[in-house]
Amino acid sequence: xxxxxxxxxxxxxxxxxxxxxxxxxxxxxxxxxxxxxxxxxxxxxxxxxxxxxxxxxxxxxxxxxxxxxxxxxxxxxxxxxxxxxxxxxxxxxxxxxxxxxxxxxxxxxxxxxxxxxxxxxxxxxxxxxxxxxxxxxxxxxxxxxxxxxxxxxxxxxxxxxxxxxxxxxxxxxxxxxxxxxxxxxxxxxxxxxxxxxxxxxxxxxxxxxxxxxxxxxxxxxxxxxxxxxxxxxxxxxxxxxxxxxxxxxxxxxxxxxxxxxxxxxxxxxxxxxxxxxxxxxxxxxxxxxxxxxxxxxxxxxxxxxxxxxxxxxxxxxxxxxxxxxxxxxxxxxxxxxxxxxxxxxxxxxxxxxxxxxxxxxxxxxxxxxxxxxxx
Amino acid sequence: xxxxxxxxxxxxxxxxxxxxxxxxxxxxxxxxxxxxxxxxxxxxxxxxxxxxxxxxxxxxxxxxxxxxxxxxxxxxxxxxxxxxxxxxxxxxxxxxxxxxxxxxxxxxxxxxxxxxxxxxxxxxxxxxxxxxxxxxxxxxxxxxxxxxxxxxxxxxxxxxxxxxxxxxxxxxxxxxxxxxxxxxxxxxxxxxxxxxxxxxxxxxxxxxxxxxxxxxxxxxxxxxxxxxxxxxxxxxxxxxxxxxxxxxxxxxxxxxxxxxxxxxxxxxxxxxxxxxxxxxxxxxxxxxxxxxxxxxxxxxxxxxxxxxxxxxxxxxxxxxxxxxxxxxxxxxxxxxxxxxxxxxxxxxxxxxxxxxxxxxxxxxxxxxxxxxxxx
Numbered sequence: 001x002x003x004x005x006x007x008x009x010x011x012x013x014x015x016x017x018x019x020x021x022x023x024x025x026x027x028x029x030x031x032x033x034x035x036x037x038x039x040x041x042x043x044x045x046x047x048x049x050x051x052x053x054x055x056x057x058x059x060x061x062x063x064x065x066x067x068x069x070x071x072x073x074x075x076x077x078x079x080x081x082x083x084x085x086x087x088x089x090x091x092x093x094x095x096x097x098x099x100x101x102x103x104x105x106x107x108x109x110x111x112x113x114x115x116x117x118x119x120x121x122x123x124x125x126x127x128x129x130x131x132x133x134x135x136x137x138x139x140x141x142x143x144x145x146x147x148x149x150x151x152x153x154x155x156x157x158x159x160x161x162x163x164x165x166x167x168x169x170x171x172x173x174x175x176x177x178x179x180x181x182x183x184x185x186x187x188x189x190x191x192x193x194x195x196x197x198x199x200x201x202x203x204x205x206x207x208x209x210x211x212x213x214x215x216x217x218x219x220x221x222x223x224x225x226x227x228x229x230x231x232x233x234x235x236x237x238x239x240x241x242x243x244x245x246x247x248x249x250x251x252x253x254x255x256x257x258x259x260x261x262x263x264x265x266x267x268x269x270x271x272x273x274x275x276x277x278x279x280x281x282x283x284x285x286x287x288x289x290x291x292x293x294x295x296x297x298x299x300x301x302x303x304x305x306x307x308x309x310x311x312x313x314x315x316x317x318x319x320x321x322x323x324x325x326x327x328x329x330x331x332x333x334x335x336x337x338x339x340x341x342x343x344x345x346x347x348x349x350x351x352x353x354x355x356x357x358x359x360x361x362x363x364x365x366x367x368x369x370x371x372x373x374x375x
Numbered sequence: 376x377x378x379x380x381x382x383x384x385x386x387x388x389x390x391x392x393x394x395x396x397x398x399x400x401x402x403x404x405x406x407x408x409x410x411x412x413x414x415x416x417x418x419x420x421x422x423x424x425x426x427x428x429x430x431x432x433x434x435x436x437x438x439x440x441x442x443x444x445x446x447x448x449x450x451x452x453x454x455x456x457x458x459x460x461x462x463x464x465x466x467x468x469x470x471x472x473x474x475x476x477x478x479x480x481x482x483x484x485x486x487x488x489x490x491x492x493x494x495x496x497x498x499x500x501x502x503x504x505x506x507x508x509x510x511x512x513x514x515x516x517x518x519x520x521x522x523x524x525x526x527x528x529x530x531x532x533x534x535x536x537x538x539x540x541x542x543x544x545x546x547x548x549x550x551x552x553x554x555x556x557x558x559x560x561x562x563x564x565x566x567x568x569x570x571x572x573x574x575x576x577x578x579x580x581x582x583x584x585x586x587x588x589x590x591x592x593x594x595x596x597x598x599x600x601x602x603x604x605x606x607x608x609x610x611x612x613x614x615x616x617x618x619x620x621x622x623x624x625x626x627x628x629x630x631x632x633x634x635x636x637x638x639x640x641x642x643x644x645x646x647x648x649x650x651x652x653x654x655x656x657x658x659x660x661x662x663x664x665x666x667x668x669x670x671x672x673x674x675x676x677x678x679x680x681x682x683x684x685x686x687x688x689x690x691x692x693x694x695x696x697x698x699x700x701x702x703x704x705x706x707x708x709x710x711x712x713x714x715x716x717x718x719x720x721x722x723x724x725x726x727x728x729x730x731x732x733x734x735x736x737x738x739x740x741x742x743x744x745x746x747x748x749x750x
Contacts, residue, residue, distance in 0.1 A: 038697075038701045038703060039694075039697065040698060040701075040703050040705045041705075042703065042704050042705070043704040043705065043708070044705070045685070045705060045708065045709070046689070047685070047689075063701075067697070067700060067701055068672070068693070068696075068697040068700070072672065072673060072693060072697075075673060075675070076675060076691065076693060076694070082691075082693075082694055082697075083694065084689045084690055084694070297443065297447065298447060298450060300450070300451060310420070310422065314421070314422075314459045315459055316451065316457075318443070318447060318451060318457075319414075319451070319457055319458065319459070321443075322413075322414065322442070322443040322447075322457075323415060325442060325443070326413045326415075326438075326442055328413060328415050328417065329417050329418040329704065329707055329708070330415045330416075330417070330418065330419070330420060332704055333418070333420065333704070333708065334420070
């Protein structure tokens with residue numbers, strides 16, 4: 001059974017250090033969940049993930065539903081076994097992908113109809129079916145189907161969307177209970193409401209009334225000003241039950257993660273470390289290194305001298321540049337390993353700072369370092 | 376200084392078990408050199424190579440000369456340091472690539488003129504320059520520039536080509552000595568002569584007169600019948616100095632390697648394990664597994680139950696099939712790791728059989744196993 005425990009709260013900010021547990025496994029929070037869209041974190045192996053300090057991986061229900069299919073994953077013993085990942089897992093509902101990747105043909109109260117981005121085949125999924133699929137995939141944490149909207153959005157449109165999301169959440173919870181999935185999996189609701197304080201608050205309250213194991217905040221980091229994002233975060237976090245985990249979906253930049261932790265968020269996910277790595281963009285303790293650049297052609301220093309990952313312990317910028325220029329498969333491997341390690345180290349250091357009541361000082365130092373561009 | 380030592384000779388066949396040493400490093404022979412064309416074995420890291428049992432890696436002078444350039448590799452401290460490979464290295468002369476990949480514009484006694492396959496730029500390389508470049512790249516073993524010809528070839532054409540190869544070898548040796556590269560690197564000549572016994576023998580004798588640290592056999596496995604290849608091998612091996620290493624270039628299939636070892640060959644290289652891996656074709660102790668095939672969709676067994684590589688210890692065929700189908704980067708990584716491990720294990724087992732005077736029995740068992748197709 002999914003358990004969340006708050007271990008310490010930073011006295012100045014309210015930033016929380018906690019633990020998520022299931023199946024005898026544990027993930028420390030604040031947690032950055034590394035994205036493994038199709039049941040694999042692109043370019044690196046489960047043992048690399050462990051080495052990088054990853055404790056929880058997120059996979060996408062939309063992708064896994066289409067390929068290889070939930071049945072095969074169930075037969076393999078669930079997602080973690082299928083991908084040989086000895087850590088916690090979370091599946092999103094697939095909503096975001098249906099709304100962004102698939103050819104969406106219809107949203108109705110009953111559910112969504114869409115065409116696969118792979119072969120154009122037509123699919124209908126109700127919120128209930130999304131729970132059934134995630135039950136088969138068997139991740140430790142599953143998400144309700146929500147309507148994903150963009151920015152800007154009229155109040156009226158945002159209100160209707162938040163209402164639909166709540167209705168779907170209620171039906172999802174019911175199916176989750178009906179299938180008795182709670183012994184093995186936890187279920188999170190998703191707060192919508194765009195940039196409207198009153199909608200966010202109401203949506204959160206209604207979800208809490210239904211009752212979930214945790215609450216995600218969706219529909220942010222979709223183009224709205226940063227200030228609006230942080231305001232919505234603060235408003236929502238205020239309403240959410242203190243003792244349950246809070247998950248900000250799709251964020252993101254290390255500096256945004258730090259600011260969100262300061263506002264009481266516990267969980268994050270984003271493709272940024274892995275996707276940027278594949279483009280040769282590396283996060284370092286002194287800012288970004290775009291390792292393909294010509295200035296690194298004869299730079300025999302490691303990517304990040306402060307990093308202890310295999311890539312930084314072993315290879316030079318000049319070599320990585322060569323690998324990227326030559327289109328070699330080792331390039332995304334080494335870059336991903338570094339970026340994933342970097343994100344996990346930021347989370348670990350941040351947690352340590354919370355534990356020692358010096359989060360504010362740590363945050364200040366961190367933000368001043370990452371804002372500079374490495375030369 | 377490059378050293379070769381024969382440790383044991385199989386009493387029935389003359390198959391040899393030996394050791395190649397340089398820079399305090401050692402590679403056991405018979406050795407399969409894993410190909411790292413551009414200064415990286417495609418898809419896997421140096422620590423994966425070590426784990427797979429690789430002791431010597433081959434890189435391509437043509438590719439490294441064009442990108443990143445020999446100067447950068449020299450500044451990095453040589454090829455092994457540049458790619459962070461703690462093992463032996465060999466560079467081919469680039470001849471094969473110039474003749475097969477580049478737009479070859481002219482072959483003269485002086486050297487070859489060609490256009491880069493990367494940007495169409497015009498280059499001229501003499502045999503001497505090829506030695507200078509390989510001196511900068513700094514591999515433990517370097518190869519003379521030879522003319523690479525196809526099959527079939529008229530006797531007259533083969534004779535002229537072998538003569539040119541010998542002339543180039545003489546000039547290469549002279550420049551190698553002039554630059555005093557011998558303290559750090561060994562140099563191999565390459566026997567040509569197509570499928571003509573007399574030419575092969577004469578070419579070998581002339582090269583031996585010049586004197587090299589080892590002798591490669593080139594221009595085989597280019598379309599000639601298998602019988603012709605093994606005949607040329609036997610003829611050439613007979614002439615070559617017993618106490619020096621013999622390298623059959625570009626071979627190949629495990630069964631051909633075994634047959635060539637039986638004829639006194641010590642070293643091999645081929646892109647087959649790495650290239651086939653990237654296409655999802657896996658070598659196993661029971662024959663080939665084309666893991667993309669639909670029959671593996673729900674096959675939760677490892678690729679090769681007899682293999683102890685990370686891939687086989689950890690993942691199922693069903694998962695590998697999913698990775699290949701989904702175009703995931705983890706697919707070539709795991710497949711390459713397996714195939715490279717498989718080839719090294721074959722070499723290790725073969726060597727052990729030679730050491731224990733049971734090579735013939737081992738060879739028979741091995742050949743009967745690999746000839747079947749895994750179901």
